Amino acid sequence: MTDHEPPDDGLPGDEALDDAIVDGLRRIFGRIDPMPPVMDDAVMLALSTVDLDAELAALVVDAREGVRGDGRVLRFAAEGVTLVLSVVPRAAGTVRLDGWITPAQDATVTVRHSRGTAFETDSGPAGRFALDGIPTGSARVLVVLGDGRRIATPALRL
Structure with missing residues (x-):
């Protein structure tokens, strides 16, 4: 079998043409539908918090709370376990996180925060916990139950 070179027809090669088309599409979509500014944080969080042993909990409720509606209640479900999180804004770009495990x-x-920091606490036998001073931004919550079962939330915006 021999290699044959295509005839030179004077047109740009396929790679050059493909690159020009992709660059043009990138410019068009960059103007009409730019990437959200939080995307970098979300991607870094996803890459830094991969926990293959953890069961992913499903978000079943995301509701506003409080008189001014400035807080959120998030409820996640995994097999036989529910995790409820109350996220309340605090001063200086931080939040307080109160949680209940049932x-x-x-x-x-x-x-685990997208900035690479982690905040840890224990729930105690009542299943309740609180963390204060967590920076706003993207984060994931990992719960390790007493029997060693690991449950993780999807990335969420604090």
């Missing part, structure tokens, strides 16, 4: 049980709760 059925109530001891657990270690870790909030």
